[in-house]
Amino acid sequence: MTAPGQARSMTGFGTSQVHDDHGRQSWEIRTVNSRYLEVKWRIPGYCRRLEGTWERIVREHLARGRVEISLDLRLNRPDSVCPTLDMAQAQGMLDQMHALADRTGLAFEPDLNQLLHHGGLWREPSGDLPEPLVGSLVAGLRTALRDVQETRSREGRTLSVDILERLDHLTRISATIRDKVSLLAPKRMETLRERVDALLQGCNQHKNSAPLVLDEPRLLQEFAQLADRLDVSEELTRLSAHLEEAVRILTTLPDPGRRLDFLFQECLREITTCGNKTQDADISRDVVAFKAELEKSREQVQNLE
Numbered sequence: 001m002t003a004p005g006q007a008r009s010m011t012g013f014g015t016s017q018v019h020d021d022h023g024r025q026s027w028e029i030r031t032v033n034s035r036y037l038e039v040k041w042r043i044p045g046y047c048r049r050l051e052g053t054w055e056r057i058v059r060e061h062l063a064r065g066r067v068e069i070s071l072d073l074r075l076n077r078p079d080s081v082c083p084t085l086d087m088a089q090a091q092g093m094l095d096q097m098h099a100l101a102d103r104t105g106l107a108f109e110p111d112l113n114q115l116l117h118h119g120g121l122w123r124e125p126s127g128d129l130p131e132p133l134v135g136s137l138v139a140g141l142r143t144a145l146r147d148v149q150e151t152r153s154r155e156g157r158t159l160s161v162d163i164l165e166r167l168d169h170l171t172r173i174s175a176t177i178r179d180k181v182s183l184l185a186p187k188r189m190e191t192l193r194e195r196v197d198a199l200l201q202g203c204n205q206h207k208n209s210a211p212l213v214l215d216e217p218r219l220l221q222e223f224a225q226l227a228d229r230l231d232v233s234e235e236l237t238r239l240s241a242h243l244e245e246a247v248r249i250l251t252t253l254p255d256p257g258r259r260l261d262f263l264f265q266e267c268l269r270e271i272t273t274c275g276n277k278t279q280d281a282d283i284s285r286d287v288v289a290f291k292a293e294l295e296k297s298r299e300q301v302q303n304l305e
Helices: 045-061 087-104 112-117 131-205 216-230 233-252 257-278 281-301
Strands: 012-020 023-032 037-042 065-075
Touching: 012 131, 023 131, 037 045, 045 065, 045 131, 065 131, 131 233, 131 257, 131 281, 233 257, 257 281
Parallel strands: 037 065
Antiparallel strands: 012 023, 023 065
């Protein structure tokens, strides 16, 4: 059997743990099937401005799939990324409360702990993260991406082996159909001649006039038209070419998923035409078997990048 290529699955999982002078960072990446590349981030708010740069790095490693990336970051010195209190707004609120207390004659003792619960008083850090920290985060992300790619590659090899086995089975079914089709036209012609002879014999038995004679040229013309209707050689030739191309794509290209999906749609169209034109019970069983195996192959291809 042909050796599998470098195809990758779209299902994968990868992690990376980094401990350095900045603190501890834990990356986790999960990928599942998707028609396009979709990246979802679960990262601290102060890292949001880095999403664009990080997504370009992700696209260097992944072509398709729904990707969920999460980052748990624990810094040794969090002061540079901590939210800051809006002092002016907080002071204004306290002044208003003091003024209200003076007007109503009620005692007011401010509890500064309550300010922690007012999200509107806190602002995300406005400055950029330190360059050494950004570099460390990028290194951690790349490590996690390499890990998820190894997972996807291992599963991709397994899927490729399975698909190649199914393609080999499809090729054998196609060859069987070709052999049966080559015998179909002569068998149909023989059946047609027997029916015509039986019909003429029955008519002549009940006639007193001159017997009916078979018109050989007209019968040959009917045979020619029948053979043309049953001819599926072009469909089978294209089908064989599609199957050979599928093997080539699977064994040589790193991202065969979309190409194989398109090719399998074409295979389905060709084999359906063969079944419709031949109208033979034996061949129809082979066509059904081909379609069932092709559908299993398509399901596996949906997992390939």
